[in-house]
Amino acid sequence: MPVTCLRIPDFAAWAMSRRFASPGDGDSSPPSAHGAPSTGNGSTGNGLVVCAARRVYSCTPFLRRRGLAVGDSVERARSLVPEAEFLLRDIAIEGAILDSLLARLYTLTPQILPLGEHIRSTASPSSNAAWILLQGPDLEQLGQVADELPAQIGVGSRRCWAMLAAVHSDPGRLTSIPSGMIEPFLRQAPVSLLTEVGFSRDLSERLELFGLKAIAHTLFLTRRQLTAQFGPEGESLYIFLHPKNTEPPIPNYEPQVIEAEYDFEWPVFEPGDLLPVLQHLLEQLLSHLQGRSARHMEVRLRGRNHDRTRVSSRVLKNPTSQLPLLYNTAHTLLHQALSQNTSHSSSVPCGRGVENLTITLSGLTLPTPVQTMLFAEKPGVETLIDAARTRFPGKLQRPVLTHPTPFFPEEEYRFEPISR
Secondary structure: OOEEEEEEOOHHHHHHHHHHOOOOOOOOOOEEOOOOEOOOOOOOOOOEEEEEOOEEEEEOHHHHHHOOOOOOEHHHHHHHOOOOEEEEOOHHHHHHHHHHHHHHHHOOOOEEEEEOOOOOOOOOOOOOOEEEEEEOOOHHHHHHHHHHOOOEEEEEOOHHHHHHHHHHOOOOOEEEOOHHHHHHHHHHOEHHHHHHHOOOHHHHHHHHHOOOOEHHHHHHOOHHHHHHHHOHHHHHHHHHHOOOOOOOOOOEOOOOOEEEEEEEEEEEOOHHHHHHHHHHHHHHHHHHHOOOEEEEEEEEEEOOOHHHOEEEEEEEEEEEOOHHHHHHHHHHHHHHHHHOOOOOOOOOHHHHOEEEEEEEEEOOEOOOOOOOOOOOOOOOHHHHHHHHHHHOOOOOEEEEEOOOOOOOHHHOEEEEEOOO
């Protein structure tokens, strides 16, 4: 059975853009690469750079045309693209966005396998891209998902061919390689594509120096030749390009989200008819959290046809299980979804009706345990002073001798705020 590969290049930057572009949540901007709040104008139109260990970890794809590359120092990146937003990598946000995406793909097929840093393969995909293998999905609906992300999709008879087809595909497009067209595809696929599936740039450059411009040219090299020239990486390349005739099927995926939905007997049009249901669904979800907190929320409205589905989502600043916070977020997302246009601009008024309301919570985490003291301790003087200064700023003062023999008694001392 063919294997489908979905790839989101620069996944970290895309995930952070989802957080950064969430309007109206009352949160401050995410931390910048230097730990201070970002000074942008609230938009990622100028591009976004995600940094880790003072290096560029991921960036908006079009910034690469300006000379920016993964691994560049933050200082060099700022000189190349000073107008871009610089943010620190947030693994929790990436996980929440990925969980939400996998739950959406689960509606297309249960056979899903995400490839990431925690999964080893013969050629580990690059860590700043998200790789997801699927089996038997609805390709038409998957194409719609890819166009929204946008993502690259490849279909092949083996996992390796599907991965190569995905990196060869344009964003938002699907590239399918039939079994009889694998060799023609590899003859026109440059060896530079190997760097996109986890092999080093040095390997692809050396292959080009040997005159091996296309991936098909490397198929004639033996395992011994590749190992002698490139070491363990050469052996991994041989295994990658010579897959077994049979591969294990993609296992069934268990979504790491909780979801609640409500089907209306008749289409509804007004927020007043939806808000009571919104409250009811959130109460259902909270009963299933089991002490966990949610980082990502999605509200989905479905009309008479699936092509009229309207979706609005948001990444919360901090994980929460508080009903008032979740309700305020869901209320905002509901109004955003209602204000969206349906797929058909000429839809009749009944196409705006809502027949199904679904709320999904993802990025579920348990609260961090805090070690408490065995015996209660009384707060020290410094703690009391800090608490008083925080509650009454500038009101906590101390006397300072100004004149040893004043003419008036009140001139002997003056008061100044206590500061540290």
